[in-house]
Amino acid sequence: MKNTCNIKKYDVYFRLFLSFILLIIAVFMQYYSLMIFSTILAYTALKKHCWIYSFFKINEKYSAENYYMAHLPKYNPSAVFMFDRDGEIKFENKNAIDNFSHIKNFKDFNFMDLSEIIQTELNDIFYYDYKEFSYQFDVVGVKDIKSVLVYATDITEIMDLNEEIEKTQKEIIYTMGEIGETRSRETGNHVKRVAEYSELLALLYGLNKQEASKLKMASPMHDIGKVGIPDAILNKPGRHTVDEFKVMQTHSILGYEMLKGSDRPIIKAAAIVALEHHEKYDGSGYPNGTAGEDIHIYGRITAIADVFDALGSKRVYKEAWDLNRILDLFKEEKGKQFDPKLVDLFLDNLDKFLSIKDRYKDI
Template identity: 55%
Template sequence: MKQELSSEQLLSVIFDYMAKITGENQLERVLVLMANMGREMIVADRCAVWLIDEVNEELFTTVAHGTKPIRIPYGSGLVGHSIRTGEPIVIEDAAADPRHHAETDRITGYVTKSVITIPFRNSDGRIIGAYQAVNKLTEAAIFTSKDIELLSLAASYAGKSLESVMLHQEIIDTQREIISTMGEIGEIRSKETGNHVRRVAEFSYALARSLGLSEHDADVLRTVSPMHDIGKVAIPDSILNKPGKLTDAEYDIIKSHTKIGHQLLRGSRRELLHAAAIVAEQHHEKWNGEGYPNGLAGEEIHIFGRITAVADVFDALSAERVYKAAWPIEKIEQLFRDERGKHFDPDVVDAFFRVLPELIEIRDRFSDKEA
């Protein structure tokens, strides 16, 4: 059995977790910190942070100690009742309470006895979710009015921080949707498929991780790489889809898509759009300085541009089109060996060979035949 925390221990837990929560902008991490804080403050075995999915009329938790993410119908269970009424709930024996969602115990194999549920609100006073802790670990094994006060305090602090993070996440998700849609629009104009941008995105992520980029940077690149050809929206169809060989003047117009893409995106201070501007401008630069539009060489080219160059060329060569057959993998491998240190960054080419089986799996998974 465990003991209740002393006043000093409680203050230490509160200040420690609130400092961590305040400094976080990743929703999943904030939810984990909230669950851990609640569990420690009231000496519970487990704690879950429930949120409302208004679109599907469900309650869900992505963070529930000892279990996988759970979804239940809105209004069901103890947590549903607490959220609907706005009132905290404390019970000693969940099995004896008809409001308890026993199906969750059946699915998880966990036996819920004592339960405390506290709804939390945003800055406008609207309920956006609830804390739920189960099975008090002290000798008495039941939650008390003091636990209500403590968990309500945690909910008051954490609910405001959670709202801020959720708004931040909504902005990021909106940017991702816009970027993905715009990327597909750019490819459709040049008679590519949506799967082309999906493949380039996944190729770029795999290469970035193999090169040792952080998860954050690799995910940013995966998100923005579909915008690499967005500048093509300004290229006339007569040139973009010309069946024969381009004249020098027409080729210069095609090459201008890099500058156009950069100009479309460069004004934003948002991280994703700023990164997209870099990729749009630099994905045709070459390691030896013979690329375009700026003739950058070596590490003058941003790593995002160097990675996208390899991902884009690999897809162009390995994907079948109505106007060309896919290159055999041996021929593609030889091209990358030949162009290592010329067109492509040697380190990115080395990463390409390390993850080639993964790239082939991605190519097959997002085949145009499935588009």
């Protein structure tokens, strides 16, 4: 790459003239160092060569920046930005100006540190909601020009479709859960409360939002296996005989068998919940007598959510328990039926669970 200074013609002539004058002075005054300087000046004028540009690699930097500027899609239907290392806008196309006039600096996106993006040449995406639209922004750090390129894509329609799919999926899952509850003449709000309790307890336990949301979607199907239990046993108003209780216990395996063949994450989680929500922490539960943390966390969480709601609700075989009696049971069964850490989290955050119960009251 030539290290040209991009000087104009009159600059070339001026340098040559100045070089000639210096040469005359150098000859008459016998200043040989001045003669060398005159020669260098003439050389830079004729070759348009600049030692300063060469030393600081100015041309390389300008050339790289010009390359990116030339290739930025000015007429792209999506918004395009270029930010300098201070976060100031160096370039924005028409779409960016028209639709993101409020963006004056990279900091307005509330994304990560700009210098880190440039230094690591990060290539990442983030999501940005503005007015009624949703956008995906692709962020690219370019170390050579100490800049960040940002490309926007309108994903509003995709987000709306995903939301609709999620709502439909949720409705189907709740409906499936309610099938089991309806068979046993229990209220459909039971599965909604169990779902909300499970999500809250999962977050309190430290599961991430994605896992907690998955459990929320899966837990309503904890009793789906009840569809395979005879009505005479399922809705018996009194205590079950030993044989009847053995039949009732099979609903966990029936539910697991119904769901285990799916490769969808939510249904796989639901299969775990259906199988293990009657296991007990001390190993005395069913169907497999699994104990402690060998019981999947989904099963341990749903067990507390299910029992808390079931005890507080009227059933064909019992009246609803009062709150103090329910709390006494959880304290007594801590480390026996229930995971002790989960019981502590439940009791320490009881007001949040009662708020959910109040929000989804049985009509």
